[in-house]
Amino acid sequence: MKISCEVDVRHLTRVEGHGNIRISIKNGQVREARWEVVETPRFFEAMLVGKLYENAPYVSGRICGICSIGHTLASIRAIENGFAFTPSPQTAKLRLLLKHMETLQSHILHIYFLAAPDFLGVGSVLPLTKTHPEVVQQALRLKMLANDLCDGVGGRRLHPTRTVVGGFTMLPDKYGLRQFRQRLGASLADLEASAELFASFAIPDFSRETEFVSLHQEGAYPFIGGNLLSTDGVLKEEHEYRPMTNEYMADYSTSKLSRLSRKSFAVGALARLNNNFEYLQPQAAAIAGELGLRPVNHNPFMNNVAQLVECVHVVEESISLIDELLAAEWQEPRAHVEPKAGIGVSAVEVPRGILYHCLEFDGKGRIQKADCVIPTSQNHANIYHDIEELAVFCVEQGKDDRETELLAEMLVRAYDPCISCSVH
């Protein structure tokens, strides 16, 4: 069938930040298929130059309104690595718990508020309050739990207040932690209901062979620190992030872009899962099985499903973390950290993929140079090439303008892009 279609989406909706999709098909030939990033740059790396190290987590957390906790923790880890400081086991557990709740909050926001409306045939979550009130309540309960626990550990759900170099300014109270443990246990029922809902969604049957990059740790599903691993067999240490990301600029994007073994690669929940499937918690692994997710999966739309599986994983692991914290006596929340000259690199898995912060210090702990490589900037080129392939797929399937536009929008949304973050 010779189809023609024009898609011109300027400022795609239900994503964080500003991007455009352009597809032009004439008589069955794809003339143009592009993903464009038009977000304004904010120059965070320049802002930090000359500032004392304590500014870095506070300022660079503000790169992102969704994953501010991830940025704050990545910045703190870069500083602590630079100053050769190892946080206490208590601090490491609290940070991981906080990180998990950001992952839960961000994934729930994405799969319910941003992605699900497409699968349910509506333009936003608002009409669902009438047609699917139980689904909306489920989503709000999960999101509220994640946010409340972020408040309890990090002091604030957005731009956290208690997270500092050396540990925390103050600790959560144990009575509160016990209550959170109960709520986490109860939330597994909501997540199972979410899995049933997802099983009813028609996930587009589209695949493109992709290189997936994530952190890798021996024996654990990785979130904070570890080695850098790709499905094409590249393995590097945390500080070798530059040869892992190879940033460059192109005319279609104000964000920097990345490549590794091929012309593009992907990071995020699907990449983490493809590289670390055997380390999933038991219920998370069971739900992945029920939803037909097995490594290595090359369908970008399955990132939605991978996020849901990770929601279950982080809830299960958070319950264990709280048990461990409750079993021990509280130690001092914050250790003194002595600045020293050098370079600190950190890699942290944030909701949308692997995030790198690199800071260079003088002897007084003043920042000489800063570099942040954002998950969505690593994904942009992959989205771009996915859109090209999706246009061909739409021609083969005889899709009309409306169907092609919707599929292209759903494809970009599946990556859960954080565009203002990627340009920063």
Next chain:
Amino acid sequence: MKDEKKYLGVAVPRPKVGFFELSSCEGCQLQLLNNESTLLDFLDLVKIVNFREAMKESSDAYQIAFVEGSVTRKDEVDRLQKIRHNAELVVALGSCACFGGVNQLKNRFHDLGWVKREVYGDYPIDSQEAQPLSAFIKVDLEIFGCPIKKEEVERIVTNLVLGKEVRHPQYPVCMECKAHENICLFDLGEPCLGPVTRAGCDAWCPSNRLGCWGCRGPAPAANLSELERIVARHDIPLERLLDRLECFGGFSGEAERLRTRLEAAE
């Protein structure tokens, strides 16, 4: 959602509102979705006709526009002026919109060429100094904070819808912090802008043992020279005071003067 709302038995209109973002982290808009327990009531108070981050449908027929972010490129000036033209009331949402926010930290170098090269090398990139909305349009109401506090936004929006006056506290964050009976952070060796920053956040950061960074801008009678004496009395380097004054743009004049003094003394 009901089409008619009543307050004390009297019908109140549900104004059409739009949410917009310029250069920002979009966190303030996310804060609006963040009070899950009151979210549906909040959404019921207004008719949202434009909210790109949350919905596909959009319309230019809005009465109140909430604008997040600062202005850093020419196309943002154009978008902002169009929003001003469409809306009866423009609300600056968050510190970036009110003062330039963290984005204005790049302005302190007074060298946009260096700033661009530091991040993008020789690749040409379009950007200008970060400015608040009020540098380009008339702003009717400011909601301060980085991030904004949802409870405060709910109160302000409720007052707007009911036609009540919106008032910001005249006293500083320090008052709210004292009311919480917190340990004074200066006694822990931590610099804090609580004595000079406009209240309304309920001492959000100091109550979590983080000194105030002044994200809400100066209180009407802020006494900066006394603050400087407090900092000196606690043997805290003035550089750390400067970092906080400089962070969000609310104290830009004071910060610029202090930077000049400290650099001259070095």
